[in-house]
Amino acid sequence: MRYAWHASGTYDRHTRTGGSNGGTMRFETERADPENAGFSKAHALAVKALFPALSMADIIILAGHVAIEHTGGPAVPFSYGRRDFGGCAASASMAEKESPTIDAMRGTFDRLGFDDKETVALIVLGHQYGRCHGDASGFEGAWREGLGYPSAYTHGVARGGYRLSPGVLAARNQRQYEMDFGGGEPFMMLVSDMCLWYDEEYRRHLLHYDSHRSEFRRDAALAWKKLTELGCAGTLVPERETKAA
Numbered sequence: 001m002r003y004a005w006h007a008s009g010t011y012d013r014h015t016r017t018g019g020s021n022g023g024t025m026r027f028e029t030e031r032a033d034p035e036n037a038g039f040s041k042a043h044a045l046a047v048k049a050l051f052p053a054l055s056m057a058d059i060i061i062l063a064g065h066v067a068i069e070h071t072g073g074p075a076v077p078f079s080y081g082r083r084d085f086g087g088c089a090a091s092a093s094m095a096e097k098e099s100p101t102i103d104a105m106r107g108t109f110d111r112l113g114f115d116d117k118e119t120v121a122l123i124v125l126g127h128q129y130g131r132c133h134g135d136a137s138g139f140e141g142a143w144r145e146g147l148g149y150p151s152a153y154t155h156g157v158a159r160g161g162y163r164l165s166p167g168v169l170a171a172r173n174q175r176q177y178e179m180d181f182g183g184g185e186p187f188m189m190l191v192s193d194m195c196l197w198y199d200e201e202y203r204r205h206l207l208h209y210d211s212h213r214s215e216f217r218r219d220a221a222l223a224w225k226k227l228t229e230l231g232c233a234g235t236l237v238p239e240r241e242t243k244a245a
């Protein structure tokens, strides 16, 4: 899912460049971006031979859709037709920062064309899956599916149930937080996750979603679809239409 997010997150609405069309994450040039560290593992799993009719660009995105639905998240209608370009500009970069300020975060999502509410839906959707890896981002710790979407954030943070992760990254001057929900590893929080609570606007949407779960599921699905189709205008065909035809 993170692979699909970073493949899409290069989009720039001002220049209308980037996005998942092109499948440029296939190239070492793009995977070498420090923000994409660790994606060679994900790339090795995206097996084109099993899906000859799809481009790698489509497979990367479809994997994200399937991961969300398979783990009890919303079903996102898939559209295919992305092409695999023959090369990749050296400048293709996610420009996602590991310890962003609120302004930098807002700037990233504005470049992509998302407002604050969509930003909250996307980050809360994404940061309940998988984990951080010391050898990729320098952060260590797990998220957990099935904690009830936004409630992991609002209940934990609002009740002051979070703490600075003891000593993990002191040497690199990177902060990360964690919360206990019982059973297993603590639930980790990156600075970007904490920003959803620190910033008044983000917090308003977080609290709203916590008491409107179906709206959260609907908005998260719409935002994920929008994200993964950035830069693909005119190239995509909805899966359902093909089935009906």
Ligand code: HEM
Residues within 6 Å of the ligand: 001, 002, 005, 038, 096, 097, 098, 099, 100, 105, 108, 122, 123, 125, 126, 127, 129, 130, 131, 132, 133, 134, 136, 137, 138, 139, 190, 192
């Ligand atoms: C400002 C925004 C964001 C920041 C700064 C951020 C940062 C990070 C970092 C540092 C990691 C750890 C990577 C590693 O160590 O392997 C991570 C993991 C992850 N992120 Fe984000 N992220 C952001 C937004 C998103 C969004 C919008 C999504 C999806 C909708 C997402 C989905 C994920 C997933 C699924 C993982 C776990 C990957 C794995 O288990 O290998 N993130 N993120």
